[in-house]
Amino acid sequence: MATNALDWAKEKIKEFEGLLMIDKEDLDHELVGQSSAYWQVGQAYAQAQSEVESAKDHLKETDAALYLELRDKKEKEKEKFSESVLNNGVLLDRRHVKAAANLRQWQSLANQLGFLKDAWSQRSYMLRDLCQLFMASYYTPDSVSGKSEREVRDVSAGNKRAKLNEARQRVRKKSKANDG
Secondary structure (H helix, E strand, O other), X not given: OOOOHHHHHHHHHHHHHHOOOOOHHHXXXXXXXXXXXXXXXXXXXHHHHHHHHHHHHHHHHHHHHHHHHHHHHHHHOOOOOOHHHHHHHHHHOHHHHHHHHHHHHHHHHHXXXXXXXXXXXXXXXXXXXXXXXXXXXXXXXXXXHOOOHHHHHHHHHHHHHHHHHHHHXXXXXXXXXXXX
């Protein structure tokens, strides 16, 4: 169970990655679940993008507060300071480092979810293509079993010869019955 939003996003990425593989033997199930899963990936991506924007805002707020805090401290101590000294002080403060790290984590997760969203989009095209292949009777039990192309052709040709021989025998029997 996710303890925070970052953990939730990481769990969602793992969950959606695991569902990307298409079971070509169960295309009806794959088709039914595609749109729902794509919507969930899109929702997770939108949430991550929102978190990135929130983290950016938090970083800006943290930096502004740190800047004012450092400037007030320097003024109270009657210490000379420049703009760069204050900016460097902000960058070195642990609160800035923590906020910047949080932003980078969310940016990384949002990027991963963006790529995952693209992969799910590609998955929908692959499902469409697989369904077209299935409707065109591309899949045979032999093609799924992993036999070589030559073996499949030989079996197919053998099946056709057997059917042709059966048809010839039926014609011969009819012919003999009519003659006799």
